[in-house]
Amino acid sequence: xxxxxxxxxxxxxxxxxxxxxxxxxxxxxxxxxxxxxxxxxxxxxxxxxxxxxxxxxxxxxxxxxxxxxxxxxxxxxxxxxxxxxxxxxxxxxxxxxxxxxxxxxxxxxxxxxxxxxxxxxxxxxxxxxxxxxxxxxxxxxxxxxxxxxxxxxxxxxxxxxxxxxxxxxxxx
Amino acid sequence: xxxxxxxxxxxxxxxxxxxxxxxxxxxxxxxxxxxxxxxxxxxxxxxxxxxxxxxxxxxxxxxxxxxxxxxxxxxxxxxxxxxxxxxxxxxxxxxxxxxxxxxxxxxxxxxxxxxxxxxxxxxxxxxxxxxxxxxxxxxxxxxxxxxxxxxxxxxxxxxxxxxxxxxxxxxxxxxxxxxxxxxxxxxxxxxxxxxxxxxxxxxxxxxxxxxxxxxxxxxxxxxxxxxxxxxxxxxxxxxxxxxxxxxxxxxxxxxxxxxxxxxxxxxxxxxxxxxxxxxxxxxxxxxxxxxxxxx
Numbered sequence: 001x002x003x004x005x006x007x008x009x010x011x012x013x014x015x016x017x018x019x020x021x022x023x024x025x026x027x028x029x030x031x032x033x034x035x036x037x038x039x040x041x042x043x044x045x046x047x048x049x050x051x052x053x054x055x056x057x058x059x060x061x062x063x064x065x066x067x068x069x070x071x072x073x074x075x076x077x078x079x080x081x082x083x084x085x086x087x088x089x090x091x092x093x094x095x096x097x098x099x100x101x102x103x104x105x106x107x108x109x110x111x112x113x114x115x116x117x118x119x120x121x122x123x124x125x126x127x128x129x130x131x132x133x134x135x136x137x138x139x140x141x142x143x144x145x146x147x148x149x150x151x152x153x154x155x156x157x158x159x160x161x162x163x164x165x166x167x168x169x170x171x172x
Numbered sequence: 173x174x175x176x177x178x179x180x181x182x183x184x185x186x187x188x189x190x191x192x193x194x195x196x197x198x199x200x201x202x203x204x205x206x207x208x209x210x211x212x213x214x215x216x217x218x219x220x221x222x223x224x225x226x227x228x229x230x231x232x233x234x235x236x237x238x239x240x241x242x243x244x245x246x247x248x249x250x251x252x253x254x255x256x257x258x259x260x261x262x263x264x265x266x267x268x269x270x271x272x273x274x275x276x277x278x279x280x281x282x283x284x285x286x287x288x289x290x291x292x293x294x295x296x297x298x299x300x301x302x303x304x305x306x307x308x309x310x311x312x313x314x315x316x317x318x319x320x321x322x323x324x325x326x327x328x329x330x331x332x333x334x335x336x337x338x339x340x341x342x343x344x345x346x347x348x349x350x351x352x353x354x355x356x357x358x359x360x361x362x363x364x365x366x367x368x369x370x371x372x373x374x375x376x377x378x379x380x381x382x383x384x385x386x387x388x389x390x391x392x393x394x395x396x397x398x399x400x401x402x403x404x405x406x407x408x409x410x411x412x413x414x415x416x417x418x419x420x421x422x423x424x425x426x427x428x429x430x431x432x433x434x435x436x437x438x439x440x441x442x443x444x445x446x447x448x449x450x451x452x453x454x455x456x457x458x459x460x461x462x463x464x465x466x467x
Contacts, residue, residue, distance in 0.1 A: 022316075024381070027332065032176075032178055032182075033231075033301065034176070034178045034211070034232060034235050037231075037232040037235045037236065038176050038235055038239070040180075040242070041235060041236045041239040042239050044321070048240045048242065049233075049236040049237045049239070049240035049243060050240060050242070050243060051235075057312060058316070061315060061316045061320075068215070072324050073392055074324060074327045075314035075315030075320045075321070075323065075324045076311065076324060076327075076461075077310075077311045077312060077313070077462060078311070078312035078313060078314040079243060079244075079312045079463070080312075080463070082462060082465070082466065083314070083463060084314075084461065084462065085314075086327065088327070090312075092450075093329070096461065096465070098462075098465035098466075100465060100466045102466075104466070105466050105467060107467070109467050118415055127222050127466055127467075128219065128223070128226040128229070128230060128467065129218075129219035129220060129221050129230070129464040129465075130219070130220050130221075131464070131465075135346055135463070137246060137380055141466070143465055145219070145464070146220070147220075153357070
């Protein structure tokens with residue numbers, strides 16, 4: 001009698017163990033270089049990607065350059081702490097322009113600390129993604145990034161100078 | 173737990189029905205779409221950056237942005253996935269094995285049923301509205317005016333333009349015929365909220381559609397479709413698109429006869445998930461663009 005009961009329980013137990021083993025091994029498979037970031041950004045109490053006191057993206061819009069010289073300036077993204085416009089020529093995207101509040105990404109300020117170059121009176125630096133940026137008021141990062149080889153560093157500097165940088169400096 | 177953003181992009185298929193169907197549309201939007209797969213690969217393509225340390229840094233910021241629920245990126249992903257899932261997955265696995273050889277569609281006719289015209293028209297309109305809502309979740313409402321916003325919408329290129337082309341071709345022209353725009357407009361003019369409620373695609377995503385109750389949502393869909401119908405009409409006209417022309421391009425890998433176009437529509441419905449596929453590509457691009465700008 002007991003044996004019969006056991007015979008019924010054992011397969012169930014084995015199945016349970018099997019399920020447990022398979023599910024844990026499936027979960028342990030994330031060997032990506034981003035696994036650590038994934039864990040940090042999803043754990044309880046994780047720091048949000050965008051700081052609560054970041055400036056609204058809509059307040060950046062008016063400081064962007066306008067379409068000129070055969071270039072079209074097209075709005076692309078507007079999120080809290082961030083706004084981005086595309087720069088198109090002949091229907092082709094040649095660069096993107098952005099303003100972001102580094103209150104959410106304080107590390108971004110580092111590249112400007114050693115900077116000796118200035119654009120429009122603000123510290124300037126080269127940034128990843130074929131980009132040139134300035135840091136306004138030690139807080140707002142204004143960038144122009146090339147998306148086509150024809151758009152050179154000189155073009156990036158020219159377009160950075162078209163931003164209303166002193167206007168951005170008035171933001172808090 | 174659901175998949176991470178880098179897993180989703182890394183696991184995008186580089187072949188299969190969806191990719192082949194989309195490639196068949198290259199003639200509609202020439203050179204617009206390369207099937208970009210892989211997270212780091214996308215970072216390299218978007219930024220032109222090759223330094224592994226920078227790529228890692230950009231990727232980490234993108235992961236952070238995606239995982240911050242308040243930023244809307246997860247909602248957009250959910251929308252792209254849901255709208256595809258509503259189309260039945262029937263037979264998709266069996267068909268996946270067939271890729272590489274020509275699929276004789278007739279062999280599958282027993283397994284698939286074309287949707288009723290009414291369901292198909294609602295599907296098309298719901299997909300279009302999902303595009304609009306997902307766009308806003310990913311990009312916010314860029315600029316200071318409605319004109320700015322429309323300019324931003326109108327600047328579609330790459331995988332976003334391919335998604336719209338597939339919407340027009342696979343969910344409009346093929347199942348509904350050359351007058352699909354008029355057909356959807358007139359059907360929506362006479363539709364009751366109850367009719368909309370019964371549609372599976374609508375049910376799947378209705379919570380994310382603005383408008384409050386079903387009546388309001390119906391109004392929103394109607395208005396959105398109406399406002400994009402001009403763009404779609406121009407798209408069809410300027411490229412000289414007809415159901416036959418689209419089917420002709422598909423015939424490179426599917427065998428079927430011209431009088432079975434509604435079955436071809438059903439076949440594409442069950443065997444492709446172009447919305448999710450290109451949606452993940454769009455989402456990854458925008459995340460990476462923002463990430464690289466912020467670091």
